Amino acid sequence: MIKFLLNQTEYQLRDIDPNTTVLDYLREHLHFVGTKEGCASGDCGACTVVVGEPCDDKIYYKSINSCITPVGSLHGKQLITVEHLKQGKQLHPVQQAMVNCHGSQCGFCTPGFVMSMFAYRKNNVRPERQSVIEALGGNLCRCTGYKPIIEAAMQMYRSPLEDQFSLAESSVVEKLKAIRQQQATAELSAAGKTYFAPDNVAALADILLKYPQAKLVAGGTDLILDITQFLKEIEVLVSTSRVEELKLVEETESAIELGAAVTYIEARQALIAQYPDLHELIDRLGSRQIRNQGTIGGNVGNASPIGDMPPVLIALGASLVLRRGDESRQIPVEDYFIAYKKTALQDSEFIERIIVPKAKPEVQFRAYKISKRLEDDISASCGAFRLQLDDGLVKSIDIAFGGMAEIPKRATHCEQALIGQPWNDSTVRNAMIELEKDFTPLSDFRASADYRLKVSQNLLYRLYLELQSSAEQMRVTHYG
Ligand SMILES: Cc1cc2nc3c(=O)[nH]c(=O)nc-3n(C[C@H](O)[C@H](O)[C@H](O)COP(=O)(O)OP(=O)(O)OC[C@H]3O[C@@H](n4cnc5c(N)ncnc54)[C@H](O)[C@@H]3O)c2cc1C
Ligand code: FES
Numbered sequence: 001m002i003k004f005l006l007n008q009t010e011y012q013l014r015d016i017d018p019n020t021t022v023l024d025y026l027r028e029h030l031h032f033v034g035t036k037e038g039c040a041s042g043d044c045g046a047c048t049v050v051v052g053e054p055c056d057d058k059i060y061y062k063s064i065n066s067c068i069t070p071v072g073s074l075h076g077k078q079l080i081t082v083e084h085l086k087q088g089k090q091l092h093p094v095q096q097a098m099v100n101c102h103g104s105q106c107g108f109c110t111p112g113f114v115m116s117m118f119a120y121r122k123n124n125v126r127p128e129r130q131s132v133i134e135a136l137g138g139n140l141c142r143c144t145g146y147k148p149i150i151e152a153a154m155q156m157y158r159s160p161l162e163d164q165f166s167l168a169e170s171s172v173v174e175k176l177k178a179i180r181q182q183q184a185t186a187e188l189s190a191a192g193k194t195y196f197a198p199d200n201v202a203a204l205a206d207i208l209l210k211y212p213q214a215k216l217v218a219g220g221t222d223l224i225l226d227i228t229q230f231l232k233e234i235e236v237l238v239s240t241s242r243v244e245e246l247k248l249v250e251e252t253e254s255a256i257e258l259g260a261a262v263t264y265i266e267a268r269q270a271l272i273a274q275y276p277d278l279h280e281l282i283d284r285l286g287s288r289q290i291r292n293q294g295t296i297g298g299n300v301g302n303a304s305p306i307g308d309m310p311p312v313l314i315a316l317g318a319s320l321v322l323r324r325g326d327e328s329r330q331i332p333v334e335d336y337f338i339a340y341k342k343t344a345l346q347d348s349e350f351i352e353r354i355i356v357p358k359a360k361p362e363v364q365f366r367a368y369k370i371s372k373r374l375e376d377d378i379s380a381s382c383g384a385f386r387l388q389l390d391d392g393l394v395k396s397i398d399i400a401f402g403g404m405a406e407i408p409k410r411a412t413h414c415e416q417a418l419i420g421q422p423w424n425d426s427t428v429r430n431a432m433i434e435l436e437k438d439f440t441p442l443s444d445f446r447a448s449a450d451y452r453l454k455v456s457q458n459l460l461y462r463l464y465l466e467l468q469s470s471a472e473q474m475r476v477t478h479y480g
């Protein structure tokens with residue numbers, strides 16, 4: 001059974017098709033139609049709702065795309081929709097600020113914006129313009145324009161923080177903790193389909209041995225599009241999102257170890273502390289809603305040629321701990337990708353952990369994402385570079401790209417042209433030509449093959465230029 005709080009009321013789900021999304025559950029089953037469907041693919045933000053999760057004695061509020069979230073993932077969480085904000089006739093301060101700033105015209109996008117703003121308001125004591133823009137990057141508006149909406153997000157801070165959610169916070173924490181303790185594996189079975197959400201890794205391994213055909217789901221930001229866009233039916237879904245061991249971020253002497261179900265938002269701080277340059281890539285990966293839900297395990301697991309983290313992990317020399325039943329093995333990330341969407345995973349095996357070596361002072365790291373839009377856009381090319389110089393010579397270099405081949409891949413010819421050579425303009429230009437031997441990219445709606453190759457060559461040149469002078473001059477990182 002799946003148990004969650006809809007605002008403050010406990011709901012139990014027993015007979016709902018586990019392929020149902022939270023959006024469809026809200027609109028079709030509960031007739032809560034304030035939450036809108038724009039794209040059903042996580043792109044527009046019209047379906048944004050907020051989930052509350054207990055964190056010590058507080059609730060942490062996350063904006064998520066309900067259109068790509070399976071209903072079973074609500075287990076042990078609080079679901080808040082736009083319907084829950086108003087108190088009697090009194091609008092919530094977030095809604096009132098939208099009215100005051102004329103932040104809505106046709107209104108279709110408004111509930112989604114309001115929910116993203118609500119999550120921001122609950123989690124931030126003070127507004128900061130750039131982080132407001134970051135929080136709203138996954139919400140699209142086709143008629144109002146963003147200026148009044150951003151203004152509303154700044155103005156909502158004029159009212160005090162205390163609201164009905166703060167008053168109920170401690171009782172919600174207690175209720176959610178109680179739900180979480182009741183079942184080791186939450187389960188939903190209906191319409192010939194099943195959703196399992198175990199809370200420990202041994203149970204996860206057992207379920208996968210029993211159901212080798214099962215599909216693992218972490219954040220669902222990739223997999224659930226199979227249901228909403230390709231109209232597939234998934235018979236057995238096994239969620240990693242409750243598995244305690246897979247939610248850990250641990251630091252050893254030599255590495256950062258990320259459980260496979262750690263989200264981007266949860267991994268961000270530990271990764272950026274080691275590799276400050278990852279800041280831009282992580283903050284531009286999807287939208288706030290996607291980063292709240294999506295995991296690095298899922299980014300590797302889906303084996304997409306255009307995923308952003310695989311080239312980063314390959315260049316950093318990261319490895320994966322794979323587990324099947326009681327047995328584990330460790331492989332380099334680059335050996336995980338075999339062919340288009342084909343991986344080294346065996347039946348019933350899963351990614352347990354991702355081991356990222358710590359930074360070393362003598363080694364430089366850069367990651368560059370090329371996409372048409374700054375926020376919430378898939379890369380046309382994504383390049384990652386790890387470089388060590390010794391007395392002006394290239395001692396070692398690791399280069400990997402996404403978007404350039406059927407799998408995320410190392411640029412071996414390019415690397416060989418650099419190793420042992422002086423780090424200067426002519427060596428770098430020669431290595432740029434060698435990149436043509438590494439990749440024969442495709443043309444698609446994101447970019448032509450020529451553009452992909454050219455821009456990727458230029459990313460190596462950007463690395464060279466950035467290491468000569470200040471990084472700020474080379475990149476557009478926000479629109480201000
Ligand atoms: C609007 C939008 C924008 C996006 N933008 C970006 C972007 O900018 N860059 C980018 O790289 N991606 C992007 N994505 C893709 C997606 O969000 C990421 O790949 C994300 O990291 C997937 O993680 P998840 O936890 O949601 O995976 P899920 O959807 O839960 O799973 C993805 C795949 O991985 C498998 N899997 C999950 N966990 C494991 C595990 N532990 N072991 C083995 N296999 C596993 C699943 O079975 C599934 O096949 C975007 C998606 C959307 C919808
Ligand atoms: S409906 Fe567009 S993001 Fe969900």
Ligand code: FES
Nearest residue numbers: 105106107141142
């Ligand atoms: S107000 Fe019409 S889409 Fe935003």
